[in-house]
Amino acid sequence: MVFVPVAADGSHFHPGLERGGKFMIGAKGEEVSYPSFNEALSALQKMATPRWRRPNEAGNWGIVSGRDWKRIERSQLMSK
Numbered sequence: 001m002v003f004v005p006v007a008a009d010g011s012h013f014h015p016g017l018e019r020g021g022k023f024m025i026g027a028k029g030e031e032v033s034y035p036s037f038n039e040a041l042s043a044l045q046k047m048a049t050p051r052w053r054r055p056n057e058a059g060n061w062g063i064v065s066g067r068d069w070k071r072i073e074r075s076q077l078m079s080k
Contacts, residue, residue, distance in 0.1 A: 002074050004041065005050040005066025012070055013044060014077055017054050019061065024053040028063055 006012045015037040017023060022033040023040035031053070034040035044050040050066035 001071055002041065002077060003045065003069045003071055004077065005044055005052070006068045006070045007054075007064040008067050009064070011054060011064065012072075013041065013050070013052050013054075013066070017052065019053070024061075024063075025051065027051050031063075 004013045018037070022035055023037060024031050024033055025040050025043050026032050026047075032043065034043060040052070044052060044066070051063050052066075053061050053063055055061050
């Protein structure tokens with residue numbers, strides 16, 4: 001089981017958010033790239049307000065803030 005942040009729209013952080021071989025984590029102007037999902041998730045778990053980039057409905061990549069945490073089985077997470 002892993003805990004992943006969930007944004008206000010119900011989307012959550014998952015391995016499919018890799019872009020260009022990295023995950024972008026942090027507030028705008030303070031983003032840090034991580035080469036693996038596990039490293040990015042670890043960084044998110046240490047943040048007061050977790051923030052990550054993900055595509056919106058139009059396919060534009062923007063930053064969202066986690067509002068909650070969701071417990072999910074790693075096998076389900078990896079199938080996203």
